[in-house]
Amino acid sequence: GQQVMQIPQYQHVQEGEDFTRYCNSSTTLSNTQWYKQRPGGHPVFLIQLVKSGEVKKQKRLTFQFGEAKKNSSLHITATQTTDVGTYFCAEPPPRGGSARQLTFGSGTQLTVLP
């Protein structure tokens, strides 16, 4: 079945440091999505990447889709305490496969130390 590997699962950073997390897939993707879940909250959609090598920015967050469309990354510049949460990538079902819904990675829980 489709597998979504997220590296790392937990990460602590000092406030002001940068943070990067990766998401690797066992298949070539048509697109990938990213979600954020604040502590005690629910996942909220952040962004979707569609094109090979695509880079999108949201303020201090930079998302990139791999050239081969098998991996993606999230980079946060100068982390702030408001960045605390768990970040998930999610992938659509592979074309021609039997699955019809998103597969989520296990998530990376980011802690920002003041």
Place this chain on the structure above:
Amino acid sequence: DADVTQTPRNRITKTGKRIMLECSQTKGHDRMYWYRQDPGLGLRLIYYSFDVKDINKGEISDGYSVSRQAQAKFSLSLESAIPNQTALYFCATSDPSDRGEKLFFGSGTQLSVL
């Protein structure tokens, strides 16, 4: 997201009891989902429904059943709860006409089975 409402928010029950978790949405989306979240395991799909007459098993459907009473309502039942069903449960919706079809999650139901 206030447009996707889950009840109850918290529930404690005993092994063997029947439990129903309810989800309603005002987004007008045809597609609804039930996910389970466990620490370190991300979000795993239990059941999903693409319209009122369509019900599909997800990755971990054993021990669960669902009912799509109307476009706006999708309930999840545990016929005989067991302790390893202790988890955080999320309902979600999506719109197939939305490019990328992002998910909108409810606030979650924390279920504890003693």
